[in-house]
Amino acid sequence: MSATATDPNIKHLKQAREQIAKGDLKNAALTLNKANAKWPQDPRVFMLGGLLAEKSGNIKGAFEALRKAVSLSPDWGPGLLELALLLARQNQFQEAVETAEKVAALEPKNLQVLAGVVDIAHRAGHTEMAVRHLRRGLELVPGDVMLRRLLARDLSEQGHHEDSLAMWAALIAENPADTQSLVGRVQACLAAGKPADAQPDTTALLALAPQDAVYQYYDQLARGETPAQQPSELTQPLFDNMAEFYDLHMVRSLKYQLPKQVAEKITARYPDKKLNVLDLGCGTGLLGVCLGRLDGFLIGVDVSTKMVEQAARHNVYDRFHTVNLHDALRETPGGLYQAITALDVFIYAGDLTEAIPNAYRVLADDGMLVFSCETASETGPDLVLLPTGRYAHKRSHVEALCKAAGFDTVDIEETVLRHESHQPVNGFVVTAHKPA
Structure with a gap:
């Protein structure tokens, strides 16, 4: 007997x-109506x-339909x-994790379920959960390259550097031209505080x-050098992967208040909102949300x-440019x-030796440049690449760059930029004024 005969749907x-x-989506809805009638x-x-509801933007309807499916079975x-995946995509991580764990217990040998559960764990920032399920996955499919790569990355994130490096070494021994594993070991060496150990791998990568x-x-x-900037090829996929949950993560988890504070600073100076604003690194538009619509244009x-x-x-930006900020400033x-x-x-x-003078040029007379930096020690170099992969800037150097560019007043306010691992990230906010 055919599957269609036994399952008319x-x-x-x-x-x-x-x-x-x-x-x-329109025809999909019609097809589902036929199935529901049967x-x-x-x-x-x-x-x-x-x-279907989620893809059409009806999140409420998506939850109702999926909860109905679960109640029926x-x-x-x-x-x-x-x-569970919808919950994770909507940043409802506690219920997402609980539901994912239930599915994993129900179908412990289902690799599709395993992939979904690991994805949810990563979205929720629950690395321990991801490691536990990745180890279980490797019991089901020993030697799987993708699972081993994911596990090696997560072990590094947890601080288990030696275990991570051992896994990367095994992967590279099996395939010396595996660029993903070579990059993975480079990142693991950097995370472990052993940058010099990464030189053989970076040499191999550049040879390819x-x-x-x-x-x-x-x-x-x-080689112990500080690159002038991060390549966009590195930052773009990082932020692409964070886009869906960035707002909630930054505002609730990391207590990120800069967009609100800077929007208030701008509107205090321009209460009628008659101005043009260039939002560099606009991200998901948090500044635009705080500013609202302008009697001018807001460019992200x-x-x-x-x-x-x-x-x-958010429907508050007039236009976007998907380029790095150095190119945007240079070409404006x-x-x-x-x-x-x-x-x-x-x-x-x-x-910032080019970015700040270019920002000065792009500003109208009497304009204002507002930006934030993480704080580097005044006794060290002007620019420091931190273990987090982010740059810190020396306050005195930044102030000197602003003055040299032509800004007549440079106000610098020390602040907590955000919180990470329940610890404050110290930085400063610069408000530089271009003469009228």
């Missing part, structure tokens, strides 16, 4: 899934209905997994791709397409903006 369900994947209590229909793995900006960056680090610049997509949803005509902001972005941009 399977044809409609397969068709609806394909339509959802293609973005043909079997009104089929949990699979509600599960796909949840995926409480121990059905696929329905529970999709609910001499012009690769990321390999060049890591090679400088391995960010290397991450995913971040820009999130920022566009002079005198266009009353305010330029760069909040929590110079920590990735590095050397």
Whole structure:
């Protein structure tokens, strides 16, 4: 007997899934309606209905449909997994983790479930959970390269550097041209505070791709040098992966208040909001949300397409440019903006010897530049690359750059930029004024 004869819905369900994947949401809804008419209590229909609702932007409807699927079949793995993934995508991590653990217990040998559970653990920042399930995965598929790479990265993040380096060494021994594993071991060496140990790997990477900006960056680090800036090829995927949960993570978890504080500073000076603003490193648009609509234009610049997509949803920015801020400043005509902001972005941009003079040029007379930096020791170099992978700047050096560029007043306020691992990250906010 055929599967279609025993399961009259399977044809409609397969068709609806394909339509959802293609973005043909209208016809997918029609197909699911046909399936629901055949079997009104089929949990699979509600599960796909949840995926359809989420893709159309109806998050409330997605939760309702997926919770209905779970209520109809409480121990059905696929329905529970999709609910857990939706919870994670919506930053509801506690319930997401609890639901994921339930699915993992129900279907301990299902590799698709394993992948989803590990993804949820990573989204939730629950590295211990990810490690535990990755080890379980390697019991199911010993030697799996992807699982071993993920486990090696997570072990490094947990501070288990020797275990991580041993795993990377084994992967590279099996395939010396495995660039992902070579980069992984470089990152593990840096995290372990052993940059010189990464030199053989950066040399091997550059032999494979001499012009690769990321390999060049890591090679400088391995040689004890401080690169002038991070390549966008490194930062873009980092922020693309963070885009969906960035707002909640930064504001709630890291207590990030700079956009609100800087928006208040700008509107205090321009209460009628008649100004043009260039938001460098706009991310998901937190500054724009705090500023609201302007009687002028608000332009966002960010290397991450995913971040820009999130920022566009707020409907306050007039235009976006997906380029790094150095290129954006270099290519922007002079005198266009009353305010330029760069909040929590110079920590990735590095050397500011060109950025600050270019910002001065781009500002209109009487304009203001507002930016933040993490604090480097006054007794050390002007620019420091921290173990976190972010740059810290010496306050006196930044002030000197602003004065040299032509700013007539430079106010510097020391502050806590955000919290990480429950510890404050110290920095300073610069407000530089261009003469009228």
